[in-house]
Amino acid sequence: MFIVFEGIDGSGKTTLSRKLQNFLLLRGIKAIWTKEPYTAYIREIVINNKLSAWEETLLFITDRSIHVRELIGPKLEKGFTVICDRFYLSTFAYQGFGKGIPLEDIKKIHRTVIDEVKPDITFLLDIEPYKALERIKSRGNFSKFEKLNFLQKVREGFLELAKEETNTFILNGEKNIYQLLGEVLEILSKKIEIFHLKEK
Numbered sequence: 631m632f633i634v635f636e637g638i639d640g641s642g643k644t645t646l647s648r649k650l651q652n653f654l655l656l657r658g659i660k661a662i663w664t665k666e667p668y669t670a671y672i673r674e675i676v677i678n679n680k681l682s683a684w685e686e687t688l689l690f691i692t693d694r695s696i697h698v699r700e701l702i703g704p705k706l707e708k709g710f711t712v713i714c715d716r717f718y719l720s721t722f723a724y725q726g727f728g729k730g731i732p733l734e735d736i737k738k739i740h741r742t743v744i745d746e747v748k749p750d751i752t753f754l755l756d757i758e759p760y761k762a763l764e765r766i767k768s769r770g771n772f773s774k775f776e777k778l779n780f781l782q783k784v785r786e787g788f789l790e791l792a793k794e795e796t797n798t799f800i801l802n803g804e805k806n807i808y809q810l811l812g813e814v815l816e817i818l819s820k821k822i823e824i825f826h827l828k829e830k
């Protein structure tokens with residue numbers, strides 16, 4: 631099963647997705663946790679340089695292609711549950727809604743480069759950008775993506791995308807972590823039941 635967590639910076643998806651992995655491991659389920667950007671070298675280029683929106687888009691998609699080929703695809707084939715912190719909705723929301731690259735263009739390249747691997751379920755952690763920025767501030771420096779009006783566009787983008795995306799659940803990122811984990815587990819248990827019924 632391929633589970634993705636999405637949301638703006640500071641929405642809490644890393645903490646929640648890690649908690650889910652620990653929960654599954656404790657119950658004997660083979661689960662790995664991974665994140666995007668995946669490769670250290672692409673991450674370094676994108677985060678620390680001034681790039682055009684298209685350059686960023688192509689680098690994030692390249693990074694995802696390597697991620698799917700090297701890690702996500704092989705682990706799914708071996709029967710692991712893969713928990714991923716960000717996937718393609720991040721590129722659609724940040725580079726599409728945030729930076730103005732036409733969504734159709736991004737989606738077309740995506741279809742060409744990364745074909746069939748799709749999340750079985752996506753959790754979108756939604757939070758007011760100013761609250762997310764307060765959390766980030768307490769952790770240290772802001773990155774180039776962590777600006778209020780930019781994150782507002784990205785948040786709206788995520789919410790818009792979630793309407794069309796199948797199996798995507800919006801969670802209130804302002805709730806406490808244990809409440810959120812409970813909601814994730816409830817949704818997952820229903821989803822797993824549906825999987826089993828389909829298999830019968």
Ligand code: TMP
Pocket residue numbers: 639666667690716717720721722724725773775776
């Ligand atoms: P992180 O803080 O979640 O590690 O992600 C690094 C930054 O990269 C974050 O600000 C979001 C941004 N990003 C994009 O703009 N597009 C993408 O496709 C991905 C995966 C991340």
